[in-house]
């Protein structure tokens with residue numbers, strides 16, 4: 001059968017038809033909003049490279065979380081940029097540190113909102129790397145994993161609903177799972193940043209999280225953008241180590257990876273539409289060069305179509321408003 005008997009435009013001819021045959025849906029339930037917490041009170045410090053995104057003190061983060069909960073979004077992903085940074089990442093290990101304090105405060109204020117805690121060392125280390133640095137500048141895997149597991153435990157004790165290790169050290173999911181289970185958090189899920197690429201699109205985030213590496217780059221632990229098979233290797237390892245959800249990051253330039261991961265595992269797949277993906281659309285929209293709403297919904301639909309069940313995106317509150325309008 002072929003034209004003129006076959007006419008795909010028949011089921012495209014009206015909004016009703018298009019709604020009925022739509023294959024991919026976007027709902028607020030699928031969106032997670034990142035929050036950046038900084039010391040102080042009453043602080044709402046705009047991130048220059050991410051219009052509409054602010055660094056927030058804990059009290060302001062609680063207000064923001066309330067609005068997120070009201071908007072019907074299910075979860076926030078928390079990043080902390082403490083003042084005190086040292087080689088041991090002490091601030092991330094401190095039960096009264098900034099991240100722990102923010103987790104507890106948001107959980108107390110927002111009973112129907114999940115707080116996912118990003119687990120990494122880069123926001124709390126003086127050198128800005130995601131693990132411990134050996135003399136000569138090598139990032140030491142195994143000691144970093146031990147510290148990361150203690151950071152995860154600290155955030156679980158503060159009340160985090162899920163722990164999201166973003167460091168890309170080998171074996172950290174297994175180590176985090178073991179510590180959590182031993183300490184009474186066997187029901188706290190791990191959202192693994194499983195296939196996280198060494199990407200230029202993290203640039204704006206490093207302003208927000210104050211986590212740019214002081215020397216070198218992250219290519220000895222984050223993945224080479226040229227590799228796809230290796231992403232499946234990483235994802236399957238994290239599944240075997242006990243991850244409950246697996247993440248691909250960034251999202252837009254890695255839709256092929258999302259599709260392959262979706263086909264390879266049965267766990268929920270999360271995509272992170274990262275800071276650079278956000279800032280590109282914002283910058284073009286500010287100049288009137290692109291229709292922001294249409295472009296955002298198209299990118300998120302594409303990420304869902306490629307295989308993501310959940311999407312972490314800085315557009316989440318705006319999209320929740322658009323989807324309800």
Ligand code: PBG
Nearest residue numbers: 120122166201202205274275276
């Ligand atoms: C920290 C971390 C980064 C992001 C999330 N967790 C930055 C990095 O790895 O350099 C990037 C998020 C974004 O760009 O929106 N390890």
